[in-house]
Structures are given as structure tokens and as C-alpha cells.
Amino acid sequence: MKAFTTISSRIVPLPIENVDTDQIIPARFLKATTKEGFGENLFRDWRYDASGAPVRDFILNNPLYEGQILVAGKNFGCGSSREHAAWSIADYGFKVVVSSFFADIFRNNALNNGLLPVVVTDAFLQKLLNLDRMDTVTVDLAAQTITIDGTGEQEGFAINGYKKTCLLNGYDDIDYLLSIRPEIETYEQSRK
Amino acid sequence: MGKSLFDKIWDKHVVKSIPDGPEVLYIDCHLIHEVTSPQAFKGIENRGVSLFRPKQILATADHNVPTLNQHLPIKDELSRKQVQMLSDNCARHGVELYGLGHRYQGIVHVIGPELGVTQPGMTMVCGDSHTSTHGAFGAIAFGIGTSEVEMVFASQCLLQSHPKLMRISVEGELSKGVVAKDIILYIIAQLTSGGATGYFVEFAGSAIRALSMEARMTICNMSIEMGARGGMIAPDETTFAYMKGRPFAPQGTEWDRKVAEWKELYSDGDAIFDEEIFIDAAAIEPMITYGTNPGLGIGVTGSVPALDKVPDENEKKVIAKALQYMGLEAGKPLLDMPVQHVFIGSCTNSRIEDLRMVAGVIKGRHKHDGVNVMIVPGSQQVAAQIVEEGLDKVFEAAGFVIRQAGCSACLGMNEDKVPAGEYCVSTSNRNFEGRQGAGARTLLASPLTAAAAALTGKVTDVRELI
Numbered sequence: 235m236k237a238f239t240t241i242s243s244r245i246v247p248l249p250i251e252n253v254d255t256d257q258i259i260p261a262r263f264l265k266a267t268t269k270e271g272f273g274e275n276l277f278r279d280w281r282y283d284a285s286g287a288p289v290r291d292f293i294l295n296n297p298l299y300e301g302q303i304l305v306a307g308k309n310f311g312c313g314s315s316r317e318h319a320a321w322s323i324a325d326y327g328f329k330v331v332v333s334s335f336f337a338d339i340f341r342n343n344a345l346n347n348g349l350l351p352v353v354v355t356d357a358f359l360q361k362l363l364n365l366d367r368m369d370t371v372t373v374d375l376a377a378q379t380i381t382i383d384g385t386g387e388q389e390g391f392a393i394n395g396y397k398k399t400c401l402l403n404g405y406d407d408i409d410y411l412l413s414i415r416p417e418i419e420t421y422e423q424s425r426k
Numbered sequence: 427m428g429k430s431l432f433d434k435i436w437d438k439h440v441v442k443s444i445p446d447g448p449e450v451l452y453i454d455c456h457l458i459h460e461v462t463s464p465q466a467f468k469g470i471e472n473r474g475v476s477l478f479r480p481k482q483i484l485a486t487a488d489h490n491v492p493t494l495n496q497h498l499p500i501k502d503e504l505s506r507k508q509v510q511m512l513s514d515n516c517a518r519h520g521v522e523l524y525g526l527g528h529r530y531q532g533i534v535h536v537i538g539p540e541l542g543v544t545q546p547g548m549t550m551v552c553g554d555s556h557t558s559t560h561g562a563f564g565a566i567a568f569g570i571g572t573s574e575v576e577m578v579f580a581s582q583c584l585l586q587s588h589p590k591l592m593r594i595s596v597e598g599e600l601s602k603g604v605v606a607k608d609i610i611l612y613i614i615a616q617l618t619s620g621g622a623t624g625y626f627v628e629f630a631g632s633a634i635r636a637l638s639m640e641a642r643m644t645i646c647n648m649s650i651e652m653g654a655r656g657g658m659i660a661p662d663e664t665t666f667a668y669m670k671g672r673p674f675a676p677q678g679t680e681w682d683r684k685v686a687e688w689k690e691l692y693s694d695g696d697a698i699f700d701e702e703i704f705i706d707a708a709a710i711e712p713m714i715t716y717g718t719n720p721g722l723g724i725g726v727t728g729s730v731p732a733l734d735k736v737p738d739e740n741e742k743k744v745i746a747k748a749l750q751y752m753g754l755e756a757g758k759p760l761l762d763m764p765v766q767h768v769f770i771g772s773c774t775n776s777r778i779e780d781l782r783m784v785a786g787v788i789k790g791r792h793k794h795d796g797v798n799v800m801i802v803p804g805s806q807q808v809a810a811q812i813v814e815e816g817l818d819k820v821f822e823a824a825g826f827v828i829r830q831a832g833c834s835a836c837l838g839m840n841e842d843k844v845p846a847g848e849y850c851v852s853t854s855n856r857n858f859e860g861r862q863g864a865g866a867r868t869l870l871a872s873p874l875t876a877a878a879a880a881l882t883g884k885v886t887d888v889r890e891l892i
């Protein structure tokens with residue numbers, strides 16, 4: 235996993251609540267056996283119509299908007315456990331997803347892929363969604379803050395200390411778990 | 427202070443706690459399938475490590491398999507490759523696989539319980555959110571992502587933070603025509619689709635105690651649809667009676683020893699929950715959803731909300747968007763609305779008891795001409811039992827097409843899809859936009875309500891038919 239650094243970027247607003255994993259990446263695209271290339275079909279059925287033509291007013295098809303920070307309505311990522319949802323968002327080029335509420339499994343999946351879920355208050359979320367498209371936002375993981383650069387308005391966000399260290403250093407849980415295999419064996423023995 | 431059912435199991439499985447971090451939780455049983463495992467196998471191989479405890483893993487092919495002609499090679503190339511890769515990976519790493527054609531193959535959450543693999547007091551995971559189903563046996567069972575599948579491959583452990591605990595007590599007696607699916611759709615409608623996020627839910631109360639194991643599985647299965655990590659129910663005599671004699675259940679004196687252990691698995695009288703909810707069973711009607719998340723449900727005789735009656739602005743937007751997708755009018759009843767498809771299947775409602783329920787309604791009747799009915803048993807064993815009990819004759823006489831075991835139109839990964847714009851009364855668990863096929867419109871309901879719709883070709887109150 236790549237280490238997470240501070241991100242300053244314009245945002246892509248998606249003011250929709252309950253964005254579920256079937257919208258992020260529909261099941262018919264889950265047949266792949268690698269993690270790459272899912273970005274192409276991110277939000278597939280909102281982005282393209284039945285004939286495959288881009289839907290004009292969907293935000294990802296609007297050339298005026300771009301950035302590494304996706305800002306979405308509350309209860310983002312609900313539904314299935316498919317990690318493909320996090321892979322598609324990361325593969326598309328987003329580094330941060332901001333919402334006022336994330337579904338549990340999605341949040342874990344994002345963190346496991348170096349994609350940072352940032353929880354903000356409803357009021358701050360509204361501010362972000364209403365920004366001018368040229369405004370930039372800075373997400374500083376070390377300081378655990380998200381700032382609207384133009385106005386300096388800022389909020390802190392919570393993250394588990396262990397996960398933060400992992401992200402900042404690009405470690406992953408598997409390296410850690412492999413390193414404690416002997417302790418796990420001792421635990422197994424103790425249960426017999 | 428007393429302990430909750432959840433904590434009795436959790437505490438036994440903590441290998442160690444990381445300061446300012448999560449706990450290392452030991453996983454007794456890991457279920458895998460073809461869709462969410464290939465990248466995890468690859469990950470392990472890239473690291474050059476072996477699977478830590480391959481004997482604690484069980485695999486099946488279910489999500490992406492055809493439900494007709496399973497003996498023939500899979501036509502879709504990508505699907506075929508994915509299923510083949512599961513076989514290759516399992517063979518290479520020494521994992522037991524009940525693949526296509528095996529008499530134990532089926533939807534992963536149907537086969538675990540029916541084989542006796544799922545047991546009280548266990549920790550269980552699977553790369554599928556409906557792993558919560560297994561909680562019906564008094565296990566801590568939850569869905570994980572593919573990175574986490576890889577973690578369990580590597581160490582039989584996961585890093586997990588202790589969730590908040592919620593208890594939902596359903597007290598009293600259910601009325602006629604109301605079954606487990608209605609209870610859970612009712613609860614989700616009350617709590618909303620995000621209402622239990624961050625919680626593990628224990629279902630309790632006299633109405634839950636009175637349910638069969640199949641019905642309890644339906645309830646725990648859908649606990650994820652209100653955002654919960656999982657749901658669980660304390661094991662009791664109903665649980666033990668269901669498990670006894672199943673292929674992987676303990677036998678002989680080991681069985682007695684285990685049952686004595688399992689009897690300790692309940693929430694102590696003074697256990698504390700972060701949240702307690704009480705539901706009156708008698709208030710529940712047969713339920714149906716009208717929207718695009720499982721929380722947007724109403725009693726079958728009720729009306730879709732009138733938008734000016736929805737106080738919350740955001741909620742109003744959510745409902746308006748859902749109604750637009752569903753082609754429904756605010757404020758109008760759903761009763762008598764024509765439907766073109768009925769899907770009876772999925773890990774929520776494809777067990778033998780569900781199919782018996784359907785057969786009970788349709789016996790001696792014929793489906794409506796305008797409806798395409800798909801009935802997909804949850805496993806090969808369920809399929810065999812249908813024949814043994816003669817239910818296949820009932821279904822065939824009614825004009826239902828019985829397919830072979832798999833997830834099928836629950837997620838529309840194979841060819842079992844609902845065409846754009848058409849309505850499907852479905853016994854599955856998700857009514858998201860496009861879940862059953864791009865543009866498909868799903869109305870979630872119980873097997874009874876689905877059977878009624880199959881007979882009349884429209885949304886029907888099953889109480890008028892039974």
C-alpha cells in the first residue's frame with residue numbers, strides 16, 4: 235500500500251444519500267479476478283445510459299469538475315461487502331471520500347486500500363457540497379483536519395490510531411498479522 | 427455485571443489487543459466463494475506465504491453460476507474463468523470446495539447451516555455482507571472485504587474494534603400471513619437503512635423465540651440492511667434440534683458436551699446494551715418495499731408516503747428519487763399494481779421452509795399468465811428435498827420454473843435478470859437501483875406475498891388467499 239500524504243485538491247460533489255455499492259459498481263462488473271481497471275465502471279449506471287453513451291448531467295461526465303476528493307451524501311457505501319467498490323473509487327483516482335456517515339464495511343474496505351474516508355458534520359458537508367467548482371480543500375491526515383482553503387473553515391475528523399499509523403506509513407494489516415502468527419498459535423493451543 | 431451473548435463469544439476470541447487500536451479477533455470458520463476470493467488468493471501468493479489454517483475454510487460457487495444446465499460448461503467467459511479460478515485456488519491451497527455439481531453446492535449462507543458447519547459460539551466470516559445469516563445460531567458472523575479475506579487466509583485473524591450493541595426485542599404473537607421476512611422488513615422500515623450502523627444486533631423476545639431456524643436466519647440475514655455489522659439470536663432447543671445429525675455437527679458424547687457449552691450462550695439478565703428497541707409483533711402486517719433501499723417499506727395494504735407528509739428535507743429527496751426510479755406515485759397504494767416477475771430465492775428466503783410456504787399458497791392453483799416466475803432453491807440439498815417432498819409437482823403444475831441452486835436474480839450477475847422498467851416481487855434482500863438488472867424495479871416481500879403475486883399478477887394481500 236502507498237503511504238498517504240496530505241491531499242489538496244478540488245472536489246467532486248455527489249449530493250446523493252445512501253449511495254450503495256451496487257451504484258458504485260454494479261454486480262455485473264464483479265467477474266474480474268484482479269483489482270485493476272474498476273475505475274472505468276465506477277457509477278456505471280449513473281454515468282452511462284443503456285446504449286453506453288455518457289449521461290450528460292452526471293458529475294463524472296462534467297469536464298468542469300475534477301479532483302481527488304469525492305464528497306457524497308450521508309450513508310455512503312451501504313449494501314454489499316464488495317471491496318470492488320473501494321477499488322473502483324481508488325482506481326478512478328480519488329484519494330479521499332468525504333461524507334457525514336459511512337457504512338461500516340465500506341469504511342474498512344476503503345482504509346485497507348489507502349482510500350481515506352473522512353466523516354464530517356452535516357453542516358460542513360453542506361458547505362463542501364456548495365463550494366465553487368474551483369475551490370480547493372485540504373485533507374491533512376497527520377493533523378486529522380479537513381480545510382476549505384479559500385475560507386480557512388476547518389473540521390477535525392476521527393480515525394483509529396492504529397489505522398492512521400498504517401496509512402501514514404503505507405503498512406497494511408496483513409504484514410502485522412503475519413508477524414504475530416506465533417502468538418496466534420499460542421492462542422490456539424490455549425483453547426484446546 | 428452480566429455479559430451479553432455477543433461479549434461472551436467475542437471475549438473468548440480476542441487473541442490480543444493493540445493499544446489505541448483494534449483487537450486481534452480469531453476466526454473459527456471462513457466461508458469463501460468465487461467473486462470475492464481471487465484477489466485474496468493472489469495477494470497471499472504474491473507475498474509468498476501459505477494459508478494459515480486451510481482446514482477452517484469452506485468454499486462454494488454460488489454468486490456467478492448459471493441456474494440452468496449446470497452440468498454444461500459455463501457460457502459466459504468471464505464467469506467461467508472466475509469459477510475455474512476458485513477450483514484451481516482451492517486445489518492448490520488445500521481448501522474444501524463444494525463446487526458446481528457437488529451435492530452440497532449452494533448459496534454460501536444456505537449451505538453453512540444446513541451442513542452443520544455453522545455452530546453456536548463461533549466467529550465466522552465471509553466476503554459477503556449477508557454472512558450475518560449465521561448469527562441465527564448464536565454465532566458472531568459478519569461480512570468482510572477482500573483485503574480481510576486475505577488477512578484471514580494469512581492468519582485466521584482479523585483486526586476488529588468492538589462494535590456497539592443493540593438489542594431488538596419482538597414480543598407477542600404474529601398475525602395470520604405475517605412471517606419472519608415481514609418482521610425484519612418492518613424493523614428496517616422503522617430504523618431506516620442506516621439505523622443500526624456501528625452496531626451488532628441481538629434479536630430477542632417471545633416472537634423471535636417462537637421462530638424456526640429458517641425464520642431466524644431470514645431475520646439475521648437482513649440485519650445488514652439496516653447497517654448493522656451482524657445480527658444474532660441466542661441458541662436454544664430449536665437450534666439444537668435443527669443441528670443434530672447434520673454432516674459437520676458434533677456427534678456422540680462430543681455433541682452432549684457442546685450442547686452443554688452452547689446452553690451458556692445467552693445475554694445475562696443484567697447485560698447492558700448501548701441501545702434497546704421493543705417491537706410489538708401484533709402490529710406487523712405483511713410488508714412490501716416501494717423504494718430503492720430496504721428501509722423504504724410499508725404494509726402491503728398501505729400507501730407510498732405522500733411527499734408533503736415527509737418532514738425531513740433530505741428524506742424527501744431520497745424518497746422522491748426512489749419513486750422516480752420505481753415509476754411509482756407518492757401517496758398511492760401499491761395493492762393491485764401489476765407485476766411482471768416473481769423471484770423466489772436468495773440467501774434470505776430459499777430454504778425448504780420458504781419453499782413449503784410458497785407451495786402451501788399455490789397448491790392447486792396456476793400462476794397468472796402475465797408473470798414470469800423464477801424459483802431458485804438455495805442449495806442442491808434444498809433442491810433434492812423439494813423433489814423428495816413432492817413440491818416440484820406443485821410448482822410445475824402452477825407453471826413455476828424451478829432452477830438450480832445459486833444467487834441468481836438476487837444480484838443479477840448471471841443471466842437471471844429482470845428487464846429494465848419491469849417490476850419484480852422478490853424474496854431477496856436488496857432493492858437497490860439495478861440490483862436485479864439495469865433498470866429493474868424490485869419490490870421486496872415475503873415468500874407468501876411473492877406467491878400471492880405470482881397467482882394474481884399484481885401486488886396482493888396474501889391474507890385474502892390463505
Ligand code: SF4
Pocket residue numbers: 488489533534535554556772773774832833836837854855
Ligand atoms: S443470494 Fe444474494 S445476498 Fe445472498 S449471498 Fe447471494 S448475492 Fe449475496
